Amino acid sequence: MWPNLESLANALISSLVLTHVLAQSPEQLTAQNPCISKPNCHECIQTPSCAWCFDPKRESERPRCFQPAYDINPNQEQCPEEFTYNPDNIMSLVSNMALTEAHGKIGGAGGTIESGYAYSNSSSSSSSSSSSSSSISGGESNWSESGSSQIVQIAPQRISLSLRARQSYSIFMNYTQAEDYPVDLYYLMDLSKSMADDKEKLSLLGDQLAWTMRNITSKFALGFGSFVDKVRMPYVSTVPENLIQPCPGCAAPYGYRHMMRLSKDTCRFSMMVKQAEVSGNLDAPEGGFDAIMQAITCRDQIGWRQKARRLLVVSTDAGFHYAGDGKLGGIVKPNDGECHLDTNGYYTHSSLQDYPSVSQINAKVKKNSINIIFAVTADKTSVYEQLKSHIEGASFATLSSDSSNIVELIKNQYQQISSSVEMRHNASSALSIKFFTRCLNKDGALMNTNKCGNIRVGDIVNFMIQMEVVKCPKDPKDWRETIEFYPVGINETLIVDLEMLCSCPCEQPDSPNYEINSPICHNHGTYKCGICDCNFGSFGRYCECTTEKISQNTTRGCIQPGSPSGLECSGRGSCICGRCECEARGYSERIYGPYCECDDFSCERHNGQLCSGHGVCDCGHCICQAGWSGNNCGCSEAKEECVNPENNEVCSGHGICECGVCKCQVTSEGRYSGRYCEKCPTCSDRCEEFKDCVQCQMYETGPFSKAECLEKCKLFTPIPVDKVVVDEKKNEISCAFYDEDNCRYAFVYYFEAGHFVVRAQEHRDCPPKVFLLGIILGVVAAVVLMGLAIVLLWKLYTTLHDRREFAKFEKERMMAKWDTGENPIYKQATSTFKNPTYAGKS
Numbered sequence: 001m002w003p004n005l006e007s008l009a010n011a012l013i014s015s016l017v018l019t020h021v022l023a024q025s026p027e028q029l030t031a032q033n034p035c036i037s038k039p040n041c042h043e044c045i046q047t048p049s050c051a052w053c054f055d056p057k058r059e060s061e062r063p064r065c066f067q068p069a070y071d072i073n074p075n076q077e078q079c080p081e082e083f084t085y086n087p088d089n090i091m092s093l094v095s096n097m098a099l100t101e102a103h104g105k106i107g108g109a110g111g112t113i114e115s116g117y118a119y120s121n122s123s124s125s126s127s128s129s130s131s132s133s134s135s136i137s138g139g140e141s142n143w144s145e146s147g148s149s150q151i152v153q154i155a156p157q158r159i160s161l162s163l164r165a166r167q168s169y170s171i172f173m174n175y176t177q178a179e180d181y182p183v184d185l186y187y188l189m190d191l192s193k194s195m196a197d198d199k200e201k202l203s204l205l206g207d208q209l210a211w212t213m214r215n216i217t218s219k220f221a222l223g224f225g226s227f228v229d230k231v232r233m234p235y236v237s238t239v240p241e242n243l244i245q246p247c248p249g250c251a252a253p254y255g256y257r258h259m260m261r262l263s264k265d266t267c268r269f270s271m272m273v274k275q276a277e278v279s280g281n282l283d284a285p286e287g288g289f290d291a292i293m294q295a296i297t298c299r300d301q302i303g304w305r306q307k308a309r310r311l312l313v314v315s316t317d318a319g320f321h322y323a324g325d326g327k328l329g330g331i332v333k334p335n336d337g338e339c340h341l342d343t344n345g346y347y348t349h350s351s352l353q354d355y356p357s358v359s360q361i362n363a364k365v366k367k368n369s370i371n372i373i374f375a376v377t378a379d380k381t382s383v384y385e386q387l388k389s390h391i392e393g394a395s396f397a398t399l400s401s402d403s404s405n406i407v408e409l410i411k412n413q414y415q416q417i418s419s420s421v422e423m424r425h426n427a428s429s430a431l432s433i434k435f436f437t438r439c440l441n442k443d444g445a446l447m448n449t450n451k452c453g454n455i456r457v458g459d460i461v462n463f464m465i466q467m468e469v470v471k472c473p474k475d476p477k478d479w480r481e482t483i484e485f486y487p488v489g490i491n492e493t494l495i496v497d498l499e500m501l502c503s504c505p506c507e508q509p510d511s512p513n514y515e516i517n518s519p520i521c522h523n524h525g526t527y528k529c530g531i532c533d534c535n536f537g538s539f540g541r542y543c544e545c546t547t548e549k550i551s552q553n554t555t556r557g558c559i560q561p562g563s564p565s566g567l568e569c570s571g572r573g574s575c576i577c578g579r580c581e582c583e584a585r586g587y588s589e590r591i592y593g594p595y596c597e598c599d600d601f602s603c604e605r606h607n608g609q610l611c612s613g614h615g616v617c618d619c620g621h622c623i624c625q626a627g628w629s630g631n632n633c634g635c636s637e638a639k640e641e642c643v644n645p646e647n648n649e650v651c652s653g654h655g656i657c658e659c660g661v662c663k664c665q666v667t668s669e670g671r672y673s674g675r676y677c678e679k680c681p682t683c684s685d686r687c688e689e690f691k692d693c694v695q696c697q698m699y700e701t702g703p704f705s706k707a708e709c710l711e712k713c714k715l716f717t718p719i720p721v722d723k724v725v726v727d728e729k730k731n732e733i734s735c736a737f738y739d740e741d742n743c744r745y746a747f748v749y750y751f752e753a754g755h756f757v758v759r760a761q762e763h764r765d766c767p768p769k770v771f772l773l774g775i776i777l778g779v780v781a782a783v784v785l786m787g788l789a790i791v792l793l794w795k796l797y798t799t800l801h802d803r804r805e806f807a808k809f810e811k812e813r814m815m816a817k818w819d820t821g822e823n824p825i826y827k828q829a830t831s832t833f834k835n836p837t838y839a840g841k842s
């Protein structure tokens with residue numbers, strides 16, 4: 001028993017530092033520990049802040065999923081490093097070329113010096129179009145892109161990331177708008193009859209359009225295509241002659257015709273526009289969607305450059321047909337979203353498949369980073385305004401009836417498009433992604449937005465992308481994901497190769513600790529990550545139970561023999577196959593023992609600390625560190641506190657020191673007392689001994705004369721104080737007496753460094769002197785005065801009474817109306833009668 005305790009105590013001392021950490025975060029300790037309830041490794045690491053211990057030697061009742069920050073119960077071993085699985089988020093930059101700076105300079109690890117020269121030379125002398133491969137040589141020639149492909153508008157470009165579930169991680173991304181970024185503009189024109197005047201105007205404005213755009217970028221390319229509608233009833237009249245010439249001076253109707261590949265040759269643009277012939281159709285909406293789909297998907301024919309701002313201007317004065325409308329003409333095959341152009345640039349599948357839907361167009365636009373600009377006449381704006389909101393990066397503007405404002409319109413739209421950036425991503429729903437940016441306001445607050453406006457060439461916008469795996473997908477194949485972050489309308493991306501850390505390596509069959517039907521699991525389960533994963537029909541920690549066994553009476557082994565309550569597993573666990581599985585507790589607390597009868601948290605506490613912080617709790621009892629004792633380890637075994645300074649003896653030799661307090665002996669005469677047991681049972685205080693000296697030294701009174709005082713009182717000199725207050729710490733003794741003048745005086749004394757220190761009251765408390773004669777005279781005077789007052793009151797009363805009686809008498813006398821000589825009861829004998837009817841005059 002004892003060696004065991006000693007080793008415990010050693011373990012405890014070595015982990016004292018940890019206890020200190022524990023004590024610092026009590027509020028965190030009380031919070032619910034989310035880890036302990038996780039039964040296996042992958043659920044554990046899908047919980048933030050949890051780690052898994054797959055140490056085969058870990059005590060079986062201890063949860064394997066733990067919080068590394070708090071798993072520091074001092075009397076338990078830590079999970080060894082090599083058996084802990086606690087992956088961190090890992091980010092590494094795969095490609096991080098620096099952003100292209102304004103003024104055509106190229107920085108960056110990726111760009112070679114040669115290409116940098118090529119680019120800067122070409123941008124400064126684009127008109128010559130001779131040396132640089134990036135310059136446009138006009139006509140239908142190929143685009144060489146070695147120069148412009150070095151433009152970098154997004155940094156970094158590729159990141160690989162390993163992310164734990166439910167832990168958000170932020171990556172940072174910069175966007176800039178490079179100077180002289182190539183612009184591709186494909187003009188898609190509705191050439192139904194009503195657009196004839198627009199066509200004329202556009203052919204005149206072609207050069208102006210090119211100049212204006214070339215002012216913005218030297219790498220401007222222009223292309224042209226036109227559309228009417230499907231050549232089928234009811235869209236187009238199919239009367240044979242109408243199929244040749246639907247209206248006077250019109251060309252045969254067609255669905256879509258690509259007429260000019262993207263090129264720098266603007267003369268050719270004007271020419272092609274002039275050459276294009278208008279055609280005629282029947283219904284109001286046109287087949288614009290067919291044309292848009294082809295213009296986007298036929299990348300090679302149209303000549304879209306890889307790195308360029310791609311504008312698709314759709315100018316029309318009518319509405320549009322969309323998916324489903326094809327049925328009117330008996331076309332039921334849905335649009336396949338592929339390119340179908342013949343060598344002459346005609347759309348071959350016009351009458352074979354339906355119009356595309358809005359979402360098909362949107363998907364293609366997103367994939368190809370194309371900005372559609374709808375330039376429509378005023379009467380159609382409401383339709384296209386709605387359409388715009390369903391297509392990423394689309395915008396619309398009002399075209400004058402003859403298209404005369406087209407140049408201004410395109411310039412404005414381009415500027416609007418290029419002066420803003422909107423970040424998008426294609427992550428799956430397993431991820432939550434938020435964009436934060438300050439836009440151009442470097443000192444402003446981070447806003448939760450993916451858009452910034454008013455960006456000029458050279459401005460750098462920093463985006464913070466906050467990613468979090470909200471839920472691990474069911475299929476392990478989906479744990480790897482490639483996510484693209486891209487600005488709308490620009491073919492540049494930040495690619496994130498994401499690996500979600502949703503499972504543990506030790507759960508893989510190739511792990512060294514992985515064993516199918518392992519003997520540890522009673523051959524009924526797979527041993528992995530330190531636990532048994534039981535086969536169907538078996539269960540228990542080590543798969544020791546089967547469904548047959550559970551029907552037998554197994555509770556007996558779970559009840560502690562002789563326990564008063566008779567509860568299974570002491571009520572703190574569950575009985576599984578005759579063995580107790582104790583409840584898990586938070587953090588470092590633990591319930592254990594074969595019947596869950598023990599725990600390490602219900603020991604005596606002192607000042608709120610378990611075992612006073614000087615021991616560990618084992619099964620309800622504190623095991624104290626060396627130097628400490630007591631039930632709660634609150635007693636220091638150090639003896640200094642008990643040593644009497646008068647004689648340097650522990651408790652003056654009359655007691656034992658316990659917990660820094662002297663416990664004094666009891667002898668036949670009684671008990672020693674005092675802090676150091678220095679007072680013998682029969683000794684009284686030394687107050688009596690000191691009082692005469694205090695009296696003569698302080699107040700020059702008392703039995704000693706001056707000479708005697710000097711001679712006898714050498715032990716101390718009292719220190720005068722205003723009021724004596726006993727200082728318990730110094731073990732002061734307080735004394736108080738009344739002297740012959742009936743004055744109270746008090747003093748205290750204690751022993752220090754070989755002599756007594758006495759502090760005495762400076763002035764005695766004497767009763768105030770009483771003036772006796774005054775009191776007597778006062779009393780006599782008061783008695784006399786009182787007597788006089790009573791007499792006066794009596795006199796006052798009688799006088800008032802007399803006055804009132806006299807007044808009454810006077811009143812009665814006044815009321816007597818008779819003569820003083822008349823008898824009031826005498827009645828005259830004569831009577832007088834009057835006749836009321838007699839009217840005689842008197």
Ligand SMILES: *[C@@H]1O[C@H](CO)[C@@H](O)[C@H](O)[C@H]1NC(C)=O
Nearest residue numbers: 116117118120121122124131
């Ligand atoms: C253009 O290229 C030439 C070499 O072909 C080089 O000497 C010159 O410095 C370059 N110009 C710029 C502006 O980089």
Ligand SMILES: *[C@@H]1O[C@H](CO)[C@@H](O)[C@H](O)[C@H]1NC(C)=O
Nearest residue numbers: 133137140141142143144145
């Ligand atoms: C155009 O591209 C084709 C193949 O992509 C290539 O064979 C040809 O040489 C290119 N033409 C020019 C002028 O670069």
Ligand SMILES: *[C@@H]1O[C@H](CO)[C@@H](O)[C@H](O)[C@H]1NC(C)=O
Nearest residue numbers: 096155156172173174460462
């Ligand atoms: C973004 O640009 C700032 C300077 O404007 C730079 O400090 C930062 O490192 C850049 N971040 C990335 C991811 O390139």
Ligand SMILES: *[C@@H]1O[C@H](CO)[C@@H](O)[C@H](O)[C@H]1NC(C)=O
Nearest residue numbers: 208210211212213214215216
């Ligand atoms: C091009 O810009 C210059 C000034 O930067 C201006 O004078 C000129 O008119 C612009 N040309 C066009 C066609 O807008």
Ligand SMILES: *[C@@H]1O[C@H](CO)[C@@H](O)[C@H](O)[C@H]1NC(C)=O
Nearest residue numbers: 305306307367368369491492
């Ligand atoms: C975008 O650019 C990459 C090269 O950076 C290219 O492979 C890809 O085809 C381009 N995408 C589009 C739609 O042009």
Ligand SMILES: *[C@@H]1O[C@H](CO)[C@@H](O)[C@H](O)[C@H]1NC(C)=O
Nearest residue numbers: 425426427428481482483484
């Ligand atoms: C996002 O786009 C990239 C490139 O198109 C693709 O490889 C990736 O699979 C997409 N990611 C998702 C989650 O769809």
Ligand SMILES: *[C@@H]1O[C@H](CO)[C@@H](O)[C@H](O)[C@H]1NC(C)=O
Nearest residue numbers: 551552553554555556557559
């Ligand atoms: C199970 O064992 C207990 C204790 O021995 C006994 O009291 C109880 O009757 C038994 N129950 C059954 C179903 O055998």
